[in-house]
Amino acid sequence: MSFDLSVIPNKNIVLAVTGGIAAYKSAILVRRLKDAGFNIRVVMTQGALAFITPLTFQALSGNPVHTELLNPEAEAGMGHIELARWADLLLVAPATCDTLAKFATGLADDLLSTLYLATKAPVWVVPAMNQQMWAAKATQRNLATLVDDGVHVIMPDSGSQACGDVGLGRMPEPEAIAYQVKAYFHQAQRAIAEKFGLLAGKRVAITAGPTREAIDPVRYISNHSTGKMGFALAAACYAAGAKVTLIAGPVSLDTPNGVRRVNVQSALQMLDQSLAQLQEGCDIFIATAAVADYRVAEVAEHKIKKSGDELAVNLVKNPDIVATIAQQEKRPFMVGFAAETRQVEEYAAGKLVAKKLDMIACNDVSRADIGFASDQNAMTVFFADQYQLDKRDLEKASKQEISQQLVEAIHDALHFNSLKKDEL
Incomplete structure (x- = not known):
């Protein structure tokens, strides 16, 4: 199983550690959650202190560890209220059967049990205990009560245990727990984006x-494009609430979270898949691909053997994908890209008109700091005359930041268009 390590910033998790040998895994869990961008504050029960020190969690989380119900240094001396308000998620890992029993019966005799009652945040528990304690009727009854109360349970794994028994009760690996937490927040963010995002719906x-345009089964014609800009833009569009299909040439990049990916090789394949998107329904078409202008007239069936000092290869022009899509009867909002090495803005403005685009973003790929393989970019955006929007200079920034600005530009043009239709 592969784990998504994408970052989810500005979300707060209170990680509660209770008294079990699996507490050592909680230290690794803090690291995995921090890697994903979460802010972590750790609560430890008195039992947990017997297995691992607060200093470990303080070093890993970057925050003081909370162990006492009434803490003079906390807000108004009431640490459980302060933590309850701060948390976006209360995660109890490991959760002993004693902790589950306290939660199920509403007992509030320490920091964690009062925090559980005081928080409005979602509560997740990760039970870890001896296999017989897990199977006990009282434990299962308490779990059923917690589920009825809305608590999310990450079920234990099966295997050998510290006591020598074998069976259900092992705490899952920290990576698996972190994956589920991230998936939960991704889904929550997606629900908001689909309703309120700049490209919602x-x-x-x-x-x-x-x-890649094949010459023979071994050789091909291609270019230096890495796909980084298009992939970053796909992620930004998805984050803005859109349903995104990414038609990708041969690149070594991971598919952005939530994005549907279609792999192609040649320009003709890319055109076929682009036209298929119109049939499925497409509101916005963004052409960031560096499509080969020419292909070989006749691809050799077998590898061409070296002979002589020269080799002549006949080339024919590839179709212009973005211009072809723009000419369709039910054309989407068209966004083109112009990667140039000179007279960048002049060429881009000409393409905007010649290809009947709504918007074009251009950049100078001769610059080493923002070229094809760079993680940064700087662009100038032009809009078709009917949008009455001034050109925008996007200063050098990461391709993720540039992508967010491009999404804003697309939204502004679409918003202007909708206002014009309302006036009519």
Whole structure:
């Protein structure tokens, strides 16, 4: 199983550690959650202190560890109220059967049990205990009560235990727990984006990367495009609430979370998949791919053997994908990209008109700091005349930041268009 390590910033997790040998895994869990961008504050029960020291969690989380119900240094001396208000999620890992019993019966005799009653945040428990304690009727009854109360349970794994028994009761690995936490927050963010995002409800198709035009079964014509800009833009469109299909040439990049990916090799394949998106319904078409202008007229069936000092290869022009899509009867909002090495803005403005685009973003790929393989970019954006929007200079920034600015530009043009339709 592979784990998504994408970052979810500005979310607060209170991680409660209770008294079990699995507490050592909680230290690793703090690291995994921090890697994902979460802010972590750790609560330890008195039992947990017997297995691992607060200093370990303080070093890993970067925050003081909470162990006492009435703490003079906490807000108004009431640490459970302060933590309850701060948390976006209360995660109890490991959760002993004693802790489950306290939660199920509403007992509030320490920091964790009072925090459980005081918080409005979702509560997740990760039970870890001896296999017979897990199977006990009282434990299962308490679990059923917690589930009825809305507590989310991450079920234990089966295997050998510290006591020598074998069976259910092992705490899952920290990576698996972190994965579930991240998936939960991704889904929550997605629900908000689909309702309130800048591209909420829009269907977006994006071409990205190079194409490869075969010469023979071994050789091909291609270019230096890495696809980084298109992939970053796909992620930004998804984060803005759109349903995104990414038509990707041959690149070595992971598919952005939530994005549907279609892999292609040649320009003709990319065109076919682009036209298919129109049939499925497409509101916005973004052409970031560096499509080969020419392909070999006749691809050799077998590898061409070296002979002589020269080799002549006949080339024919590839179709212009973005212009072809723009000419369709039910054309989407069209966004083109122009990667140039000179007269960048002049060429881009000409393409905007010649290809009947709504918007074009151009950059100078001759610059080493923002070229094809760079993680940064700087762009100038032009809009078609009917949008009455001034050109925008996007200063050098990460391709993720540039992508967010491009999403804003697309939204502004679409918003202007909707206002014009309302006036009519």
